[in-house]
Amino acid sequence: MNSRAPQAHPAPQDAPHELRYTRGAMALHWIMAALIVVVGVLGLLHDSWPRRSQAFWIDLHALIGLGVWALIVVRLGWRLGHPPPALPPEIGVLPRKLSYALHLLLYLLVFVTPLIGIVTFIWHGRAFDFGLFKVDFGVRSNRAIFHPTEDIHGYLAYTLFGLIGIHLLAALWHQFVRRDRLLQRMWPAAAPGRGGRP
Ligand code: HEM
Numbered sequence: 321m322n323s324r325a326p327q328a329h330p331a332p333q334d335a336p337h338e339l340r341y342t343r344g345a346m347a348l349h350w351i352m353a354a355l356i357v358v359v360g361v362l363g364l365l366h367d368s369w370p371r372r373s374q375a376f377w378i379d380l381h382a383l384i385g386l387g388v389w390a391l392i393v394v395r396l397g398w399r400l401g402h403p404p405p406a407l408p409p410e411i412g413v414l415p416r417k418l419s420y421a422l423h424l425l426l427y428l429l430v431f432v433t434p435l436i437g438i439v440t441f442i443w444h445g446r447a448f449d450f451g452l453f454k455v456d457f458g459v460r461s462n463r464a465i466f467h468p469t470e471d472i473h474g475y476l477a478y479t480l481f482g483l484i485g486i487h488l489l490a491a492l493w494h495q496f497v498r499r500d501r502l503l504q505r506m507w508p509a510a511a512p513g514r515g516g517r518p
């Protein structure tokens with residue numbers, strides 16, 4: 321006979337594997353999040369670099385941004401065939417809908433923002449410098465294109481930062497106010513011996 325008292329809702333890290341994201345999803349999520357922080361900070365600093373090194377930093381921003389875009393394409397492709405783990409039953413209908421809408425918006429912005437950045441970059445007459453080789457589309461700088469797209473790219477990026485802030489606050493609220501350990505669904509390091517994935 322099992323002497324343990326039954327748990328109403330097992331904490332996600334003690335819960336069956338279905339309640340946690342897969343390792344692949346976690347890896348993509350955290351690598352993408354770290355790169356977005358780096359690319360975002362580089363973006364915000366564009367005007368602060370000395371003139372002679374500005375092109376280098378904008379190129380670095382663009383290359384990491386391309387990496388983010390490649391990752392989101394992989395993530396979205398993967399996500400279509402791998403639905404996320406079911407949310408715990410105590411999460412109400414409205415929070416479910418809000419979290420779904422927020423995740424959708426995050427995906428959309430991470431997909432679209434770099435695309436507008438690419439247009440801005442190329443129509444500014446810039447070339448992607450990968451170190452070993454360059455990719456130059458030979459497009460002449462065209463202010464009529466890069467000026468509005470630069471603004472749009474910036475607005476999209478600021479909206480993304482705002483939504484990431486809400487996403488982060490929601491995760492912290494679940495972790496420290498509701499204490500329902502929702503963060504564990506996306507947290508790779510489960511303590512050994514506590515039911516975490518091997
Ligand atoms: C910085 C950029 C970030 C982006 C773009 C991002 C985006 C996303 C997206 C799109 C999902 C939904 C995954 C899916 O169902 O396919 C997700 C889930 C999640 N994220 Fe983030 N995230 C970021 C940062 C963070 C941070 C800083 C935290 C917490 C400290 C966090 C915690 C979580 C958690 C706990 C989930 C799972 C939510 C659930 O259980 O349904 N994320 N994130």
Ligand code: HEM
Pocket residue numbers: 356359360363364366367378381382383384385386388389430433434435437438439440441444470471473474477478480
């Ligand atoms: C999720 C990925 C990205 C984020 C979060 C991001 C963020 C930003 C931010 C915050 C700015 C400054 C906007 C302003 O203050 O007005 C910026 C500018 C810019 N970004 Fe991005 N960016 C991303 C991806 C890319 C990509 C992939 C490219 C190009 C391939 C790119 C090219 C540019 C360019 C050319 C500028 C204007 C630089 C200038 O002042 O000339 N960005 N970006």
